[in-house]
Amino acid sequence: MTLLWSLLILAGLGLVFGVALVLFGVLFHVQEDERIKEVEKMLPNYNCGACGYAGCRQMAENLVSGKETMVSKCKPGKKDKNYDPIVAYLAAHPDPDGTTHVPKI
Amino acid sequence: MNYLAAFVMAIISYALIDNVVLSRFYGICSFIGVGNKVKSSLCMGAAVSFVIIMAAAICYPLYNYLLVPAGVPFLDTIAAILVIACLVMIVGLVMKKFLPGLYQSLGIYLPLITTNCAVLGVVSENIASKLDFGMAMANAVGTSAGFTLVIFLYACIRVRLEAANTPKAFKGVPIALVTASLMAMAFMGLQGIGV
Numbered sequence: 486m487t488l489l490w491s492l493l494i495l496a497g498l499g500l501v502f503g504v505a506l507v508l509f510g511v512l513f514h515v516q517e518d519e520r521i522k523e524v525e526k527m528l529p530n531y532n533c534g535a536c537g538y539a540g541c542r543q544m545a546e547n548l549v550s551g552k553e554t555m556v557s558k559c560k561p562g563k564k565d566k567n568y569d570p571i572v573a574y575l576a577a578h579p580d581p582d583g584t585t586h587v588p589k590i
Numbered sequence: 591m592n593y594l595a596a597f598v599m600a601i602i603s604y605a606l607i608d609n610v611v612l613s614r615f616y617g618i619c620s621f622i623g624v625g626n627k628v629k630s631s632l633c634m635g636a637a638v639s640f641v642i643i644m645a646a647a648i649c650y651p652l653y654n655y656l657l658v659p660a661g662v663p664f665l666d667t668i669a670a671i672l673v674i675a676c677l678v679m680i681v682g683l684v685m686k687k688f689l690p691g692l693y694q695s696l697g698i699y700l701p702l703i704t705t706n707c708a709v710l711g712v713v714s715e716n717i718a719s720k721l722d723f724g725m726a727m728a729n730a731v732g733t734s735a736g737f738t739l740v741i742f743l744y745a746c747i748r749v750r751l752e753a754a755n756t757p758k759a760f761k762g763v764p765i766a767l768v769t770a771s772l773m774a775m776a777f778m779g780l781q782g783i784g785v
Contacts, residue, residue, distance in 0.1 A: 490660040498652075498669060502676040509680050513687040539697055 520549045520578050527570045528559060535560035548575065551586030564590065597728050604732025607783055610708045611740045612774040617708035621741055622766065623699050630695045631745035635738030637685070637700065641677045642709050642737075646730035648673050649713045650723050670713040671704075678704045708737055744773065 525545040532540040536558040538547065547553035548571065556568045568590045579585040610616050617638070624634040649670050657663050682700055686693045693700065703709065712733050716726040747769050756765050 487662055491662045491665055494656060494660060494662060494665060495668065495672075498672050502672055506676060506679055509683050513683045515687050515690075 518549055520575070521545050523574060523578075524548055524571055527567055527574065529561045529567060531561050533561060548588055549586070554586075554588050555590075556588040557590050593724065597724055600725055600728035601732040601735065604729050605736035605739065606777070607780045609736045609740060609777050610711070610733045611737060612770075612777040613781070614711070616711045617706050617737060619702060620699050620706055621737075621744065621770070622763070623702075624696065625741050625744040625766070626748050627695070628742070628745045628749060630692070631741045632738070633689075633692050634696060634699065635734075635741050637681050637696070638703055638706060638708065638737055639734030640681060641674060641703055641706075642712050642734040643727070643730045644677050645670065645674050645709055645713055646716060646726055648677075650716065650726050653717055666717050667710075667714065670710060674709050674713075675704050708733060740773070740777075744770065747773075 521542070522545075525542050528541040528545060530541050534540065536544045536553075538544045538553075544553065544559060548556065556562070556571050559567065562568055572587060572590065576585055576587045604610075608614060611618065611621050620634055620638065625631050649666075652669055652673065653663070653666055657665055657669060678701060681703070682693070685696075685700065712730050715721075716729055721729060744766075748766055751765055751769065760768070
């Protein structure tokens with residue numbers, strides 16, 4: 486009986502909070518540049534901080550905005566696995582006004 | 591009237607005499623991490639206060655009217671952690687939407703409120719001391735006021751210390767830790783005041 490109640494209560498709480506979080510996520514949705522997410526996916530996602538930013542997400546933001554011009558600041562990244570796809574992606578996806586920020590390797 | 595007086599006294603006691611950071615040593619992580627800029631320290635205080643008060647208000651009925659009647663009071667910690675994690679996520683979402691600059695400056699310390707022991711400390715203390723709802727809220731309000739006050743004072747001192755001519759070996763975090771210990775000693779002077 487105790488086991489059943491524990492399971493039910495925890496599952497119920499999880500469901501309630503999950504629904505609440507989804508609602509808040511939709512309610513407070515922030516429109517973001519979708520290239521940031523794509524570049525973040527191409528980084529190694531170790532969040533090691535070796536590039537000097539707080540994590541891969543911040544590195545991706547700076548690469549997309551053009552503030553960071555050296556993709557090889559990402560130390561654990563590999564040329565063929567990470568650097569080349571990011572350079573190709575950013576060359577193919579310019580800003581809305583047409584300017585591209587292609588980082589160097 | 592007596593209850594009201596006890597409520598106010600409890601808030602003062604939790605805020606100053608049993609200060610959460612300086613005499614119970616909860617929440618040191620964000621205290622050291624964010625307490626170097628006055629503005630971000632105040633915002634951290636506000637975010638932690640919101641989470642503490644909401645967590646105490648939600649966990650009290652959750653424990654007393656759900657977990658105890660169901661015969662599973664041992665689930666209090668995990669249920670409290672669920673509540674706290676959910677609240678912190680909500681604070682993060684709201685802040686990202688309306689205060690993006692602040693969201694950046696608090697950085698990793700905002701999601702880390704989840705593991706801030708001041709929050710879980712208040713909730714589990716309310717349960718362990720079998721406080722009623724009013725006293726539990728007094729604990730939450732007092733603790734969050736104490737946290738905000740202390741992190742604000744600490745940030746003011748640290749901003750001033752950056753301009754001071756500290757010895758090279760003490761620059762940065764070491765002098766900040768010495769400052770925190772001196773503040774703790776100052777707050778010890780309040781102990782023994784009967785309220």
